[in-house]
Amino acid sequence: MLKKLGLKKLGQKKLGVLATVATVLWATGGAFAFPDKPVNYIIPFNAGGESDISARLQQPYFKKITGDDLIIQYQAGAGGAQAWSVLNDQPGDGYTIMGTNLPHIILQPLLQKPGYETADLTNIYMFHFTPDALLVRADSKFETIQQVIDAAKETPGALTVGGTATNTANHIANQRFSTLTGAEMTYIPYTGTGATIPALLGGEVELLWGYTTVAAGQGDKVRMLAVAQDKRHPLFPDVPTFKELGIDMVGGAYRGIAVPKSTPEEVRQQLSDIIGQINADPEFIKEMEQAGFAMLDVPYDGMEAFMGERQKIYEDVARQLGSLK
Known part of the structure; x- marks a missing residue:
């Protein structure tokens, strides 16, 4: 075929130019050389949480762009560490990708021995952020953050608040809230956001460190008392920020996608470009x-x-909280 196309006579430089042109065509909507079969997308938490929800939203757009399916699988355990610790055991051919979360993948290696180091994870894209929020059931006696603070100070540790695992955005939010307000609550860790919701609605815990996504998904079943953003969330214009209430809390969870370390550079870039195209779609x-x-x-x-x-931000937080190993 090379002879037929006359490419045999081209020098190495010209072949390089053709390769560049092919890459440009691919990036601007030409036919995809990769992937040419379904891609496995491992979520390191239970079904029903934010990582799962956003992956489900990505699925049809991945199919539209590449023509191939994004197959979601779950590998929950140890706040995500069970999956992250074995990511590099997977084939580095681009057909296995895994969700990653911040601050989890930085704080876990800082504060314990989860079986992996932050540098072991090859992140190719960070595509969304969910702000921390303190939630209660709709029928809860708590209607304001100040009522929670007063009750927690009156009987330290008596109030129970759920969250996703330890050394996570939820866990850090609870510790920072306690440090900044003096309100001591007992933090109950769950395997993922999907597990925290029934815990709150079923009365296992009185409050929940969740996100704006939890409030959006549960509707009138829950009440959000405050959100950790610089400005109010557009979906919840009546919910104050912690900063408005005099509590300097802005933070939450960042989510992205990683691949095994053995994945070639060009495949890492191709996958990043695909996720970028999904993220740019107005719908x-x-x-x-x-x-x-x-x-x-x-x-x-x-x-x-x-x-x-x-890394610098979370190291500072861990140091302030006296948790740095």
Whole structure:
């Protein structure tokens, strides 16, 4: 075929130009050489949480762009560490990708021995952010943050608050809330957001450290008391920020996608480009925002700087809380 096309006579330089052109065609909507079969998307938590919800929203757009399916699987355990610790055991051919979460993948190795180091995970994209929020059941006696603070101070540790695992955004939110307000509550860790919701609705815990996405998904079953954003969330214009209430809390969970370390650079970039195309789709953005997510765009080539910045922030938080190993 090379002879027929006359490519045999081309020098190495010209072949390089053709390769560049092919890459440009691929990136601008040409036919995809990769993937050419379904891609397995491992979620390191239970079904029903934010990682699962956003992956489900991504599925049809992945199919539209590539023509191939995104098959979601679950590997819950140890706040995500069970899956992250074996990511690099998977084939690095681009057909296995895994959800990653911040601060989990930085705090876990900082504070314990989860079986992996942050540097072991090859993140190719961070695509959304969910702000921390303190929630109660709709029939709860608590209607304001100040009522929670007063009750927690009156009987330290008596109030129970659920959250996702330990050394996570929820866990850090609870510790920061206690540090900043003096309100001591007993934190109950669950395997994922999907497990925390029935715990709150069923009365296992009185409060829940969740996200705007939880409030959006549960509707009138829950009441959000405050949200950890700089500005009020557009879906919840009546819910104050912690900052408005004099509590300097802005934070939450960042979510992205990683691949095994053996994955070639060109495949890492191709996958990053696909996720970037999904993130740029107006319909996808609309669906994500209606579900309570906040969009974030950190592609593969911006990941090193982003992770370096987050590493410093979480190290400072861990040090302030006296948790750094």
